[in-house]
Amino acid sequence: MDLRQRVLDLARAYRRAQAPLTPARLAGGVGVHLAYGRMPEGRFGAWMPEQNLILLDPQAPLRRQRFTLAHEVMHLLIQQDPDLLSELHEAYAGKALERELEALCNLGAAEMLLPSEAVEAAIARKGQTPRLVLELAEQHQVSEEVAIIALAERGPVPSLVLMAGGQPLRVYFSARHPSIPDRLSRGLGFRREDPLAVALETGLPQRAEARLPNHAQTYHLEAYPKGGRVYAVYKARLD
Ligand SMILES: [Zn+2]
Incomplete structure (x- = not known):
């Protein structure tokens, strides 16, 4: 199965398991806390592994915050899937890997919040x-x-x-x-x-x-x- 399909499946399963997707449930399903704080220019959110939290910019519009949160959750879901992770690293390296990972997290986040049907x-x-x-x-x-x-x-x-x-x-x-x-x-x-x-x-x-x-x-x-x-x-x- 290709990487995109696997990411979509992960996102769908997460949507079903965590419904209704409130911010707390979105973050809670991957075991992280949610915090709000100013982000550097051009960024709306970040996953801080040391503190086990996802940081969101409270100034961003609410819908944008939700997308950013779902994107960061996708990073964690991919991180927690060793098969998916190793396939990703086999297929891409360097800048291309970064780009592909960002695109996959966007794809999964979109599927989580807006079902393909x-x-x-x-x-x-x-x-x-x-x-x-x-x-x-x-x-x-x-x-x-x-x-x-x-x-x-x-x-x-x-x-x-x-x-x-x-x-x-x-x-x-x-x-x-x-x-x-x-x-x-x-x-x-x-x-x-x-x-x-x-x-x-x-x-x-x-x-x-x-x-x-x-x-x-x-x-x-x-x-x-x-x-x-x-x-x-x-x-x-x-x-
Ligand atoms: Zn990202």
Whole structure:
């Protein structure tokens, strides 16, 4: 079984065992305490093994805190699974290992908070559209990051999903289906003529054949501006 599938199974089993997923139950299931305190810039939470606690930033929005907590819990669940851990270390090393581990913890956290059946049902009704990021987040009271991860993982066509904002426009968060090779880092900027920048400036959704910043591959892009941010789905071209 592949690593992603095993992480999803871990997350589902944990969701069932710990339901209802209050913060205390989320942390308690892996035997750690929860504490709140200021985090360094750009971080929302951390697992502190020496003190056996997960530290969360109380300033972060509640849904974001919940996602961060679930992400840190996934680190512990993976840590406590020797088979999974050794497979991970066989397949990856160095920076690639760090990146893969972070992606797996995000994937598991999203599955914990937003069951894949709910995501698949929403996609079946509405299609693989960036509007679903907002709809799923609202309906299931999860952070937009969670909805982005779920949409990238569950879409019928492999895709990269992101939200961007700021002036100049830059990537806030992105997730990609495992078969999408292009990778985006947080903070990466868009050119002024990019369809995402146009969507934000005009307030109008955009559809285009577009490339990701710094990449050559073209995708079917749908971009949706809302509340000073742009949500985008880059679908792989199957033709
Ligand atoms: Zn992490």
